[in-house]
Amino acid sequence: MNNYRSHYDLSKNKIIMIMAGLMVGLLVAALDNSIIGTAMPKVISNLQGMEYYVWPFTSYMLSSTIAIILFGKLSDIYGRKTIIIAGIITFVITSVMCGFATNMLELIIFRGLQGIGGGILISLPFIVVGEIFSPRERGKYMGILASVFGLSSILGPILGGVITDTIGWRWVFFVNVPVGIVAVSMLMYSLPNFKLPDVKKVIDYSGIITFTLALSGLFLALTLARDLNTSSLIEIIGLLLFSAVMFALFIWAEKRAIEPILPLYLFKNSIFTISSIENFLASALIFGGIIYVPLFAQEVIGLSATNSGLIMIPMLISLTIASNIAGQIISKTGKYKMLAIAEFVITGIGIVLLATINVNTSPYALVVYSTILGLGSGMMYTIFTISVQNAFSIREIGIITAAMQFFRNIGATVAIPIFGFIVNASMGSQAAVNLSKTEVLTLSIQNIFLAAIILAFAGVIIAFFLKEIPLSEDEPTTQKMPEETVENAK
Template identity: 80%
Template sequence: MDHYKTHYNISKNKIIMIMAGLMVGLLVAALDNSIISTAMPRVISNLQGMEYYVWPFTSYMLTSTIAIILFGKLSDIYGRKIIIIFGIILFVITSMLCGFSTNIFELILFRGLQGIGGGILLSLPFILVGEIFSPKERGKYMGILASVFGISSVLGPILGGVITDAVGWRWIFFVNVPVGIAAVIILMYSLPNFKLDGVKKVIDYSGIITFTLALSGLFLALTLARDLNVYPMYEIVGFLIFSAVMFVLFVWAEKRAVEPILPLNLFSNSIFTVSSVENFLASALIFAGIIYVPLFAQNILGMSATNAGLLMIPMLISLTIASNIAGQIISRTGKYKKLAIAEFVITGIGIILLATLNVDSSPYALLAYSTILGLGSGMMYTVFTISVQNSFSLREIGIVTASMQFFRNVGSTVAIPVFGYIVNATLASPSMVNLGQKEALALSIQNVFLASIALAFAGLAIAFFLKEASLNHESSAPEIPGNAVDEAK
């Protein structure tokens, strides 16, 4: 039987099965937030608690961001297959619990637990692709996986609305159950349990605790900062100080850990450091479009929610196409630096054009400019993941891949309240008094895009410092158990 170019002797049919299982698992997690965002007004109407509207999102984002790093490391110790199967099962069980929630506090709790499974599913598929395939082959498979984010962004809001209207909001969670079960069956059958030799089975409890507390403090501060009129500044500052102290203790713990959850020596590799910063910036930029393009379409151009959603489709399709094309180019050329530079050039052009929009702009201009933004942003998922995977041994591929998804999550989490603050500060400015409501909102959204231009230029400048290592070589695979080799054939 034909075999693909992989680190392991895995048949073509098994590769297809593995990729199908990984894509299904990733799709479930990627769809989750976009589906619930559409259904949330109905959820709040049913469960009550409008003042807690953002907390189901915050609890999920917090635990998923923590889980990305934590379980990326644990998969090094206990094996990829065990962790990803655990992640899918946990996601399915907690999805059912979310669907059975009787009040908003139960939903917040169960969403937090669901986020643990979601974090595993957002990182393990990319780790497995990096581990299974040779450096030059990774590009196209990373592109295929990354396209799931574009697909989920298009389908999520549509499915959320259709399911909520047809059978009720609880089914946006219940629908995860059969899909998750299918992913478990596929991966149980096809995926070998890759395990790394030489990894000590030592849990970094100090690192886990301080890391969790540090991120919790940061996320709470950013969540409260979304509405400075409700929450006093001293509470927000208090959480930020607490977070900073925990980060210092985390660094102290990691320096002394036998098997740190985030080895600090990774940052001595310039490719890892540059790619981490670039992922943070690129994620912030795409979220400027995802959040404010539909807002501009509805509140400034007067489009319906349905038409605003349809207007987003070209942007998200272009993101998907760009991700796949970037992967193919990397696989064929073995180079990625020029693509990193091109990403921020194209993204910057898109952001600059979006910053020119005003109350007299046409929907076609908004569509064209947002599509350009999608083209640039789509390269992020492929380019920087491959660059770091190529810079480290297979023993470290789990944690470095998880770190890229971690910095993407943090980038969007930090950007959302900052952009919200820019909008609120603009609307509260004395210069807005003489403007109409639509003109004032258009100017506030324009200021978000103007601030994003600075992020795009920073990303472009930093991209020139990304070192390029040839992808033509084959990294040596780690030893894996004999039964895993047999399963792979």
């Protein structure tokens, strides 16, 4: 047992229990969207309201993205254990509410509330790992946690289909109850309540309000922009302008806040800024594959929905494996910069290959191309979280770790409607040419991956500017957590 771990006086059995509890809690939230995606057609047929199809996803993504930053900061004040258990309980209660929804409006509202718990659950586990383990050790444990995302992407659609077809779509939500109870029980017993003693218990209300309004405007604009045929361009521009004004007010509020929810001085650190950008880009790239590879498989190659899902499994497995391998390499070498460069090089190769797909592409080639994309993208979850945790003191570990997940969420949120716009624009221009529907869709998807090549290239270039601070085998590079900040550790 090294000095850093013994500083917390946590036994090996307690460490195992903590990791198991964190993984179960993370799995509940990570499974959610992939399970719901499979169940939504049945939900729509039962509750009606096809025109609101995307809104349960949008309301969840909006509230969870806000919760990531907000509760990452509040956990500094009230303790990690308090916030993560509150997050699980919130998620479980709101899951039950979603299961009892009688119309689409109720489901949209309840999903928004559920997203609060979901945002807590996808960020707090990584913060806890950052506090329990030394910078050098974090790599392998971050990789283990990050593998939950790959596992959920594989299990989610399968579980969603089985549950929906056998006992009904409402049980997609009810199943979270026993899993949540297990996670709470494990963490109540094992997890110390880390908190920072020198943080003033002052809530940044101005920051919370302006941040929420800014993101709400952005999310609504991007959701409406997915289809310009049904949404007013003036309405979309108005929402974007509103969002920009709110972001400006948010920055103004944060400069004056005693305990800002997102301290602006963090962006003065080049490692934080570059890691934020790289997380944004990597998330956008992987979601391009997750959304458009199955679409290509079904609509161009002619595979069934089941077989198109099977094509995705190797990519998601490779994502999980790459996350773990990257973590192990970081733990052994204490370095991460070359891995950051390698991530975007491998991802770029996958994107370039996907940009070559055509009506004659075989399913096997599609599996190979998407698997390469998964190998590169999977490294993201480990590399950039560790790089920023290593660049700051324990006092900032909560907010910087939450910020990395925040920029991953934003990357996916911004990329999805932009890719959708590229498809719609491409299909509109190609339709004027004498091409079949399949050929038009193929060219449209090719254009998405051609645009994604630019993002991958930018990721490679930016990675060269990532400053590397060797990871310590003992304590944080800047500041060890004071002993009085760990409550109930024994």
